[in-house]
Amino acid sequence: MTQPLSSRRHTANALGALSLVVADRMNTAVEAVAGLGPSAPAALVAMHEFLDGGSVTQLSSALGLTHSGTVRLVDRLAAAGLAERVGAPDGRAVSVVLTARGRHTAERILRTRERSLESVLSALSSDEADHLAAALDTMLTALTRVRAEERSARTDDRPRPWLCRLCDFAACGRGEGDCPVHNEATS
Secondary structure, three states: OOOOOOHHHHHHHHHHHHHHHHHHHHHHHHHHHHOOOOOHHHHHHHHHHHHOOEEHHHHHHHHOOOHHHHHHHHHHHHHOOOEEEEEOOOOOOEEEEEOHHHHHHHHHHHHHHHHHHHHHHOOOOHHHHHHHHHHHHHHHHHHHHHHHHHHHHOOOOOOOOOHHHHOOHHHHOHHHOOOHHHHHHOO
């Protein structure tokens, strides 16, 4: 194999190519489970993992969608029997909650996501996977910091979806304090 002129440039290019392939494969797989478009899997998983009973506004923020786009998404989820709107305790707002079918679908999405990502990692040895995990944690910490700075600067009104909108919280170790995104966001 020929050594590239710039190892860092090569690494950046390879990361970009890999990111697209991994995202495309994962999104195709999880979208097939939900069958309701590209935002539905993230909405179902977000509600399953941390936002069940949240408002449309909270879901909109997590997904990086406009309010009207999120309302339409919730309409589709409700029509499919995956979520329902319920009155909030204060009577002034509406919460969105998963139905039993929605919770089951979110769990299927998480399992499908895991299989898709595991298939990508299958080319690595255990040691290589451990080194990659450490590098990814470092990168996620840095990206979380940058996103927080961008949010506080608010140079535009473009919605910025949450990094954890499709995450498996058990896999990231959030409950044990091991999630680099949560740790940086709350530091």
